[in-house]
Structure formats: C-alpha cells, structure tokens
Amino acid sequence: MNRATKAGPSGEAAPPHPDDHGTVYGPGARAERAAAGDTGHAIATAGLTKRFRGGHVAVDDLHLAVPRGSVFGFLGPNGSGKTTTIRMLLGLVTPTSGRCSVLGEPMPDGVSRALPRVGALVEGPAFYPYLSGEANLRRLDAADPRSDPRTAARRIGEALDRVGLGNAAGKRYRAYSLGMRHRLAIAATLLGPRELLVLDEPTNGLDPQGTREVRALIKEVAADGTTVFVSSHLLSEVEQMCTHVGVMRTGRLVAQGPIAELHAGVAVSVRVETPEAGAAAAVLAGFGLTAVSHAGGMATAELGDTPPERICAALVEDGVAVRGFAVVRPSLEDVYVRLTGEGFDVES
Amino acid sequence: MSSHETLAHAAPLRAAGPARAAARLLASETALTFRRPRHLALLAVLAVVPVLIGVAVRIASTDGDAGPIIARVAGNGLVLAFTSLSAMLPLILPLAVSVVAGDAVAGEASQGTLRYLLTAPAGRGRLLALKYANVLVFCLAACALVVVSALVAGLALFPTGPVTLLSGTTVPFAEGLLRVGLAVLYAAAGMAALGALALMFSTLTENPIGAIAASVVLVVVSQVLAVFPQLSALRPFLLTSWWSAFDGVLRAPMDTGRMGTGLLVFAGYAAVSGAFAWARFTSRDVTS
Structure with a gap:
C-alpha cells in the first residue's frame, strides 16, 4: 500500500467521512468534495503579519485565499514579502500575528499533518553536494515520518524520471548544472501524492528550455487536481499558467482573484x-x-x-x-x- | 478532526510506526556522518594516533632507559588502549565530536537543507532528538575506534598476558579487556556531554564553523582554568575535569565513586544543553 491511500488527492484525508453525514458518495462526488476541501481553500490566511526583530515588517495584514484546484500565481517585486509568506505557510517562520491554514490545518501547529501532503520548493534548491541526486531524495524521504520506505525506491525513481533526471540519478549533486539542480528540487516536491505544491520562483535562473519544461510540468500536475501555489516575478510566466493571482507590494496584498477579473480592472x-x-x-x-x-x-x-x-x-x-x-x-x-x-x- | 481519524484507519502503512520511521531517519543521519569525507579524515586520525603512540613507545623501550609509563605499555599491549585514551581525551576526541555535533544543525542551515528537512516534514523536536542520537553514535564509535586501533597495535607490538593495574593488583587478560570496554563507555559518555553542548551551539547559529569553534574553545579554556590552583574551586564544575576519571577502571576495586560523579556531571551538562537547544530550535525562525 502506498501513501495515496493515506492522504492522497482522492480525498480520504481532507473532507469529513461520508458516513458522518449518513450519505454515501460515489467516487465522483468524493473527488469533487476533495477538490472543494474542508474550507474550499488550500491556503487561507487572516491578518497574517510578520515583524522581524529590528522592526522590519515583511508581511503586513495578509488575507490570502487560494482555492483548491487553482494554479495561484503569487506576484510581487523582490522584497515584497512573498518568501516570508511562504515560509510562514510552511511553518518555518512563526507569524507575529494573524492566522494561516494549509489544507485545512492551522500552521505552524499542524505542520506534521499538513506538510506530508504538500510539496515545497523554497528559495531555490538546496541539497548535499557530496550525495547523488537519488541519495538526496532518499534522505528527504527518510525525513518524512509518514512516507513508506518500501515504496521509496519506486517513488524516487518516478520523481526523477518525471523531471528528466533518470539518467543523472547516480551523479553527485555537486556535478549538476543549475538546471539539473532545479529539476531535482522539483522532483523532491513530487516524492509522494501531493494535494498542494508550493513553488517559490521555480524557474529562477533556468534557460528558456528549462522554463518551458517547468511550466509544462506545473500544468500537468495541476491537471491531476493538485493545487499549485507559485510565486514569481515573471509576469508572462504567471499569465501563461495561472488561473488565479495575488499581487504583493511592500508586504501587503494589493489584489487577488481569478486572472480574468484582474484584467477587467484595467x-x-x-x-x-x-x-x-x-x-x-x-x-x-x-x-x-x-x-x-x-x-x-x-x-x-x-x-x-x-x-x-x-x-x-x-x-x-x-x-x-x-x-x-x-x-x-x-x-x-x-x-x-x-x-x-x-x-x-x-x-x- | 476528521483528517486524524481517516489517517489512522487508512494506514497499514503506518504500522511501520513512529519508531521505524525514526530509525530510518537516524540511519540516514549516521550514513551522512560516516560517509562525509571530512568526518572520515577525522576518524582516520583517531585510528592512526594510537598506532603512532605504540610505535613511539616501541622505539623508546629499546633504549633501555625508559620511563615508568613506557615500561608499563611495553610490558603489556593492552595498556596501550588506556594510554591512547588518556592521550586523546583532552583534545583530539573532543575536536572530532565538536566537528560532528557543531555541524549538525548549523551545517544544514548554512547549506539550506534544513528548510527542506523541516518541510518534509521531519518535525523540529524529532529532528533535534535524532541529531543527538547520531552524535551519541559518533561518540561511541570514535572512542571505540581509538581503543580498537590501540589494541590491534598493542597486540602486534608488545607482549600480552595478565594486566597489572594502577593499584598493583594483577588481573587476567580477559578481565583487562572488559575494563577497556568500560573505559570506552565512560569516555563516550564524557564526549556525549560535550556533544550536547556543541549541538546547542549549533542551534544558535547558521555558521557551522562558529558552533565548532565555540565548542573547542570551551574545551581548551576549561582545561586552562583547571591548571590554576587559585581556581581549584571551579574544577568540579568543569566538564573537562571529569573525562580522565575513566582510569577508575584501572583500580581494584574500581573507583566507581569518582566515575559515578563524573557520569552525573555529564548528565547535567547534557540535560541543560539539551533543554536550551530544544527551546531554541523548536521556536526559532528558519530563514536560511
């Protein structure tokens, strides 16, 4: 048995048990409910604020709502608070005030319940240079207490194939090109069935070919019903792949909604x-x-x-x-x- | 919460259980520690120094007019194990332990891998506990390596037989080996206390060299302080004062009183450092 049965996008984990309502749902209805989720939002924040020591307010009163199943483009200039927001969503940074929830779990308290269902790429790839790509993924998989060691080899192989690193699996990370490093980081987000991918600048530093591949991969993942939250400062990229956008400016969210509605404003x-x-x-x-x-x-x-x-x-x-x-x-x-x-x- | 329940039912895979998952991450930690070139170089030094001591003693003993320590080692290969431990406990072993434990968290932070471990999610308390478990494994392995290397060199270079203890009693060779084993455990406990301290430094910084240096400086300074008779009141509170008490196993009966106090001091250092590390690591913002 693999992880899919535990917390897969088939919706076993997120919505309440069908029996709780005395209703029997068909598989179709189940999938629909999974897409809607508990709250209908893969990510929701209310008044989220982070003030770092020294007084700098990186994120100020953020009210973010990322619908399940959307590809949400998180836009903003460098230094506008995108990465700090992502770090709060992933439980790496504790908010000064406000609340945030990921897949219906409050963060940072629900880290152990939410994050096994989330694949994350934060501020570029980071791996052990003296380990191979495959060994690096094995290490990350071992860190997740809910991943099944018996399926690890298969899942790692699949993730590497999916990003086109199958042939470089045994090569040391040190010898990887920038593009390959990026792909490995994306492979790490695909180690298990995910309900949400959080990708911070996934195409930063990639050549046009690599950028196109990453975009195609994101579309493919989104087509399976996974919510994708992708931060970027590349507008054309967001325009091409996102259904929704949120725009940050100096720590504040200045607009969010379906991409078409944003266009309608001008x-x-x-x-x-x-x-x-x-x-x-x-x-x-x-x-x-x-x-x-x-x-x-x-x-x-x-x-x-x-x-x-x-x-x-x-x-x-x-x-x-x-x-x-x-x-x-x-x-x-x-x-x-x-x-x-x-x-x-x-x-x- | 429904997600809890469903996770609980849907999970023959979780039959694996938290203990197995923890064992898997610990195995990953130790593999990382013992495969890293830098750590292998340190272990090589730990293995070579006892051999060098053995060879030096062998050469000195042929001079005829050797001192009492040399005569003791030259008289029985087993003694080289104790000599090596006492030669390496003040600095070389603490240096190796500081490198591994000081790097444990700060190294991951500076490399950026800490954020990926935490979003895996490894769990902060769990990761810290397993990092310390890995430090314990390393301490034991390092002390055992010194002694095994010394025994191999000692048996190759010198005669063997019943061992004469510091107190003058002679015990059979097998009992001598048992006492060597106890000395290794005691030395490893002393190193583990230092490891906890270095791990705490490691949670305070994103610079592994800083954590390693802080730990080594602490070792050197406390040994310097112990030299001054005016500061003798400090001595019982210094971690380093208790490391050499492993030689209690060389007395008959064994000096369990002094060793017991030493173990208590080690436990105290480990508990306080561990509590600080825990408080810091479970609450800190990971921005690297």
Whole structure:
C-alpha cells in the first residue's frame, strides 16, 4: 500500500467521512468534495503579519485565499514579502500575528499533518553536494515520518524520471548544472501524492528550455487536481499558467482573484494609426470616449462599452485615412505595474 | 478532526510506526556522518594516533632507559588502549565530536537543507532528538575506534598476558579487556556531554564553523582554568575535569565513586544543553 491511500488527492484525508453525514458518495462526488476541501481553500490566511526583530515588517495584514484546484500565481517585486509568506505557510517562520491554514490545518501547529501532503520548493534548491541526486531524495524521504520506505525506491525513481533526471540519478549533486539542480528540487516536491505544491520562483535562473519544461510540468500536475501555489516575478510566466493571482507590494496584498477579473480592472483602449490623428481623435471624442489623445500619427482612447466596429465604420465614413486600427487589451504587466508601481526603488 | 481519524484507519502503512520511521531517519543521519569525507579524515586520525603512540613507545623501550609509563605499555599491549585514551581525551576526541555535533544543525542551515528537512516534514523536536542520537553514535564509535586501533597495535607490538593495574593488583587478560570496554563507555559518555553542548551551539547559529569553534574553545579554556590552583574551586564544575576519571577502571576495586560523579556531571551538562537547544530550535525562525 502506498501513501495515496493515506492522504492522497482522492480525498480520504481532507473532507469529513461520508458516513458522518449518513450519505454515501460515489467516487465522483468524493473527488469533487476533495477538490472543494474542508474550507474550499488550500491556503487561507487572516491578518497574517510578520515583524522581524529590528522592526522590519515583511508581511503586513495578509488575507490570502487560494482555492483548491487553482494554479495561484503569487506576484510581487523582490522584497515584497512573498518568501516570508511562504515560509510562514510552511511553518518555518512563526507569524507575529494573524492566522494561516494549509489544507485545512492551522500552521505552524499542524505542520506534521499538513506538510506530508504538500510539496515545497523554497528559495531555490538546496541539497548535499557530496550525495547523488537519488541519495538526496532518499534522505528527504527518510525525513518524512509518514512516507513508506518500501515504496521509496519506486517513488524516487518516478520523481526523477518525471523531471528528466533518470539518467543523472547516480551523479553527485555537486556535478549538476543549475538546471539539473532545479529539476531535482522539483522532483523532491513530487516524492509522494501531493494535494498542494508550493513553488517559490521555480524557474529562477533556468534557460528558456528549462522554463518551458517547468511550466509544462506545473500544468500537468495541476491537471491531476493538485493545487499549485507559485510565486514569481515573471509576469508572462504567471499569465501563461495561472488561473488565479495575488499581487504583493511592500508586504501587503494589493489584489487577488481569478486572472480574468484582474484584467477587467484595467480599461481596454482603441488605437488608430493615421496621418490625420487630429481628425481621428475628434471622431473618438464624438463617441464620448474618455482619455482621448493624439500624437505623431496615432490617436488613442479608452474604449469603454462602445463596439469597436462602429468606431471603425465612423472613421471611414468621415474620410479619415485609417492605416491601422487596434483594440488594445492590457497585459498582466500593465495591471501589475499599476498595482506595484514603476521603477527600481526598494521600498521598505 | 476528521483528517486524524481517516489517517489512522487508512494506514497499514503506518504500522511501520513512529519508531521505524525514526530509525530510518537516524540511519540516514549516521550514513551522512560516516560517509562525509571530512568526518572520515577525522576518524582516520583517531585510528592512526594510537598506532603512532605504540610505535613511539616501541622505539623508546629499546633504549633501555625508559620511563615508568613506557615500561608499563611495553610490558603489556593492552595498556596501550588506556594510554591512547588518556592521550586523546583532552583534545583530539573532543575536536572530532565538536566537528560532528557543531555541524549538525548549523551545517544544514548554512547549506539550506534544513528548510527542506523541516518541510518534509521531519518535525523540529524529532529532528533535534535524532541529531543527538547520531552524535551519541559518533561518540561511541570514535572512542571505540581509538581503543580498537590501540589494541590491534598493542597486540602486534608488545607482549600480552595478565594486566597489572594502577593499584598493583594483577588481573587476567580477559578481565583487562572488559575494563577497556568500560573505559570506552565512560569516555563516550564524557564526549556525549560535550556533544550536547556543541549541538546547542549549533542551534544558535547558521555558521557551522562558529558552533565548532565555540565548542573547542570551551574545551581548551576549561582545561586552562583547571591548571590554576587559585581556581581549584571551579574544577568540579568543569566538564573537562571529569573525562580522565575513566582510569577508575584501572583500580581494584574500581573507583566507581569518582566515575559515578563524573557520569552525573555529564548528565547535567547534557540535560541543560539539551533543554536550551530544544527551546531554541523548536521556536526559532528558519530563514536560511
């Protein structure tokens, strides 16, 4: 018997026993309930605050809600409190105040119950340089009191194969390239069946090929119903793989929700490329659009609810020479910069 | 909590039980300790020094005009075991124990592996306890290695036979071996007390060299303090004063009183250091 029967994503562990309710659930219903979980949230925090000795407030009154089954992108500039938050979620750092729970278990008290179901990569890979990749994973597996030694060899082999390190399993960690080190750290998060993966900057320092592989792996894991909580400062990455995002700025959460809703907060604009920018701007203003401006062969305005095809028709009707016409949707980067501010200043 | 119950039923695999899981992590710890090149080098030193002492004594004894200690060793191979222990207990053995125990937590922290062990989750108290168990294994192995190496060298270089004790009584060779075994256990207990102290230093820092140095400095300073007659009142409270009491096994009857007091002092040091280490390690923020 392996760990799956104990605390797998099949939902034996998280939801209350079906019998408690006098109802018999089919396997489908069970899986659904597992996805919903006790609280519906894989991670939930309330007023979570960490003030380090010396007074620096790294995380300030954080209310985070990560739905089960989501791929949650945790965004923020360097130093915005992402890693400290992750350390509190994993019981490495004790909050100054506030509460947090992971898979329905309060942290840090529930570490021994929650963490066997959580795979974590925190602040980059760290292993014993004089041990092989495989021996390193064996050591981590031995540290988990709930892992089954009889299936260890199989699980370790599978995890290494999954990240493409099968052939380098016996090589010393010291001889691994940066990409291989990263893969080994990801393999460590896949040692057992997990309900939640917490990945802190999983693609930091990887080449484009490695980045793509990690993204594909995350999607694959998420497709099995595992919740993935991934911190990053790479927006394109988050945009490509996440269903939800939370944005941190100087220790505070400035936005969170499904990625589509975040986009909705920023106006879509229309852009007309024309030699008669002034005339085009007049047409845009005629529709009652806001933020109309024109300069250097370009007229722009916020689109609002106006159908773009009507604007296009009106421009042609008025004899404006249209060279290009575009509806510009804000990228996540626009949203992010609006929320976190521009520039390189480290805010404290 | 339902997750508790379901975990409990669903688990023939947990039949393995906490004890087996702890044994597995301890095995992992000892494998790590005894495979690490640095520690192997230390163990090699521990094995070689008794041989060097034996060879030196052998050369000196042919001079004819050797001192009483040399004559005793040259007269019986078994005595080399005691001589080696008393030569190595003041510094070489404590150094080896400090390296292993001082590195135990701080080394993992500086390497970053501590955060992964704790999120595995190894459990803080459990990890600390098993780290100390591993230190105990190392102390015993280190003291045993010194004595085994000394016995092999002693038997190869010198005659064997009944052993004359410090008190003048002669005991059979087999009983001599038994007394050597007791001396090893006593010495290991003394080293284990130092190991607890070094482990405590190890929980206070993320720099393993700092923890190792603190422990070695403590050993040297307390032996220096013991030299001054004006400070003789301090002596009973110093850990290092009690290490040499293993020679109680060389008296007939054995000097169990002094050795018993020594063991109490060791236990006291271990308990206080362990309590501090526990308090610190189970509450500290792991930010490395």
